[in-house]
Amino acid sequence: MAIEVRVPTILRVYTGGQKSVNAEGDTLQAVITNLEVNYPGIGGRLLDDSGLRRFVNVYLNDEDVRFLDGLNTSVGEQDAITILPAVAGG
């Protein structure tokens, strides 16, 4: 079961330049674990000790997973995941 994951420019260094990759898993956590296996290093850019990094936004289809179940959000093969770094600063 492959789920499409759209990767932002700054993380394409891990995906060999690909804008979109396939991953497997039935929750967001499992998808990220699977991404890390195939694209080592990417997991640490998405997660820290407390979970999803504060300034990384992850969307299931068009919904921010923070408004769903966060890393426990269920995903299926019809779903697309989009990763976007926050545009933020001081």
Add this chain to the structure above:
Amino acid sequence: MLEISRDLVDQIVRHARADHPDEACGVIAGPAGSGKPNRFIAMINAARSPTFYEFDSADLFTLYKEMDERDEEPVVIYHSHTATEAYPSRTDISLAAEPGAHYVLVSTRQSGQNEGPYEFRSYRIVDGVVTEETVKVI
């Protein structure tokens, strides 16, 4: 070097003045690979703060989806400083995530919401390294 039209500079400054003393933020999109900013998109500062800005998460998704559909990229990412100089803060540097973008900083510290002097400067921010660049208004 950033080449940008007078009209776009004016729109950024107008937005920065209107939102003073909170920080204003937005994007100027342009055709992917062109380096030419041409579509002005004012964003809401979800933080509504004089010392911080952040695009609303849903607005961010819509913005990137639209740019993708139009084969555009964020050529300029701008925000204002309202009490300090137009130079990237430590937070700006650590959160900068578009190595291909021109980061434009406007400071409204001198004139606030009023007409008057302002600072308008542009930078590249790549891997934590800030490089100021010339702004050429065309």
